[in-house]
Amino acid sequence: MTTIHFSGGTIWRGAGAPTARSLLVQGGVVVAFDDEADAAAVAARAAGPVESVDLGGGFLMPSFGDGHAHPLFGGLEAEGPAVRDCRTVDEIVAAVAEYAAAHPGEEWIVGASYDPSLVEEGLFDARWLDAAVADRPVVLRAYDYHTVWVNSRALELAGIDAETPEPVLGEIMRRADGTPLGTLREWGAVELVLDAAGVRPADERMRALRRAGEYYLERGVTWVQDAWVEPGDVDSYLEAAERGILPVRFNLALYADPRRFAEQLPVIRESRRRVDALGSPMLTANTVKFFADGVIESETGALLEPYCSGLHDHGDRGLGMTVWEGDSLRDAVLAVDAAGFQVHIHAIGDAAVRQALDAVEHAIDANGPRDRRPVIAHAQLVDEADLGRFAELGAVACMQPLWAQLDPLMTVLTVPRLGRARADRQYRLRTIDSSGAVLSFGSDWPVSSGAPLDGLAIAVSRRTPDGVPEDGWTPEEILPVERALDAYSTAVAHQAFADEASTPWGRIEPGASADLVLLARDPRDTPAGDLARVPVLATYLAGSPRYRAAT
Template structure:
């Protein structure tokens, strides 16, 4: 048995939010407060002195991409780069150090470093001319490549925009070197050699290292393709999964009819494996793209005349751009119905207000068709919601899984987002408090590696709506600021509920798994801007140390 004491124990329960001791036996919580001390007195106990710190349920991440995140550490280090020149130099340095690599692959460059997010292949040619270079942008919806990569993929000035993708061109008609959305990106990945399986399994280990050091023990991998399933299963067989993962299998409208049977087979394979670290209960849909490259689907057109805009996206009757609808007509509703009929959880990426409405319609249709059950559908991101759709989340039991770190006036927001939406519409983004107060079961995710996977980084924004330097005074759209208790709940118990894990983890109650994080201070008494500086002293999975600060 292990007794945690001499600190604050935050249970995550509204009726009894705090205690001063917690006992763990055989991986589960055996008691709190006096009951914990009494039980501890009856047997051999290892004591953990919290030293005045804060013990709470470990965090969950309700929407992320751990495979992508782990693989970022394998290629050129472009994420820290603050200019195009720095990226080019990082690629050059990596290529020189790895002369035997046939392709140079990396992520995630800052899409705001070039006007309109449009990057030229010739810039990368300065670093590497004789081998393909492929870099994913921070949003993972955009790729920047060199001329050799375009040549390998057979992309020329005559290549038409593919379904669900764009190929921007220079003024002279030649291909620029930026590819938008997976329809275009697939032209590259189709000719890229597969990564070594050991490298991919090691990437999951890197992701676990990252998450456990930040207090996270469960993550929703929100974009899983067939090869990824094989990697996860092999990692589980090797005992290489050191935290809990749930797989959301990617539904592609171009191939959905052939995918449905595959989804059922994957769930059976994972269930039969019987790993406590791996489930496959979810299917992931994309309803649109992202605002920053104008593929997020909007009810009203994007603001025009601000940047160069390649063609290929949907336009309103007036010819103005309204973004990209991934599933045409009622196809998303029909696909969601089929997934729901299999008993799998629906998880829909929806950024723009048109996409959010389509996602809500699809979930409503599936529920009406298949009848009542505990389905817990998820709409991820929910950047813009039309006023008429706000109440529908609570009415339909839809979980808005939101990324609080994005609700700030950073360079991404000011350079790429607001110019495309206009100020009035921009001020209605990330309405977390409005949704939470409507009764919607708000949960948090990070979208790592798109943005930081540290929950405290996002919570700091949720409770302040300010940048790290405290801007703007009083917070951006301050009426959407959450209380610290609601933000902590959104990152713990609410994610457990999303994962059908209530009673198992996410709250500190007797009988629950002892999935814990020990902070060196009380976040409820910490200034918002200081929250990211709270030190993670330890992370525990079923009572066993999974991370210990050195």
């Protein structure tokens, strides 16, 4: 049994718990602190080796969790053209051309994630990609993963032309003559090309999962909620778990589609059974994912009051897109809740948040009391009347702190669509936290950075990395640093039902799994502008050092 004695730094055990100066871990489990830990370490040395870890004045804390992410998507980005860091359309086109030349045998060129704010209204033309590759299909996902930009060959192979009707739950952006422009929004339209492209090869998906896990370990994360899992993805995760190549713990949120939910539910149940039967400590499938709406920047987020940008002839879309019409979300949530799943609902706009909370409330009333921990993800815009309902219903608000800043996505695409007054009511982190609700943090990686310290820097300042605005955007929503640390660790563990695990994690206390991250300095004493640059020195999973920074 491996014994590790940590000392020489600050050991932050979780919000509200006293800090410690030393820690003893045996067999991957926290045993003792301070004088008791020191004495136990001396006794343990008499029986066998003890690894001594000098924290070097650093800050040891419960490892981070990511309450909402898309690790398979993130891992796959490295398989295609490198467009994420491109800052102009010409740079993207050049990157695609370079990739195509280096991969002449690749039938479909699939990549991610381009910046939709580079072009007015986020409308990208197929002909621009044709200049890079005309003879093979090209599909690029925007970094919101709700939009794709394709070339003319991809439109042709997907059968999308001027006569193609608007798909259910999707939008084909068109030129004045009705021909498809090359930008497709939301599932119904995006799937037309992704289905034509087919599933990525198994070896690519294995590399992607390994790459995603390593990415997270380097950033101090040991548990990830994959928030959009299709049946083929379950196969990939099972294969990776069987091969022992999952570097961190994953919980799968199995995707529920309103167009085919009736036939999906038995498949969802079977997916959970298969994961449970494997019995891997690295993999669970306890959650079902719903989309209540789209995103604000595409005007598909569902709002209680119409968009005010005047950028489109809204017609009946002035309030955005409601994915589950009528009572269908309520009924579907009721069904998966009755089957014992946790629900995880993407809800961006205030109308979507209300619909999600109504569905959760209905499930509680109909199915009776139990420990559900339903998750409302994003909660970008919440009506005043709904702010207190998270705590009342026991719903976890899983929010993305990195988005609470006036970056180009916000200033170019979001604020013009909401208007300033409504825009200033977004991402009410402190209000929801103060309401008594559980506030957990997620990154939505690869939509945005998966590094918790990047998100924490914004949560405690509401400033861009350049320090704008000086006092923070909507500064009343700034979180105290310990609350932000808790939201990215202990609160994610609550979301994950970690306290019900045979060896719980998320806090440093006797009997808990030694899931730890060592930071080079104390984030509580670090200026917000420097938080994102605090080095992660080591990440431990059940006492095992899964990552150590190079020295």
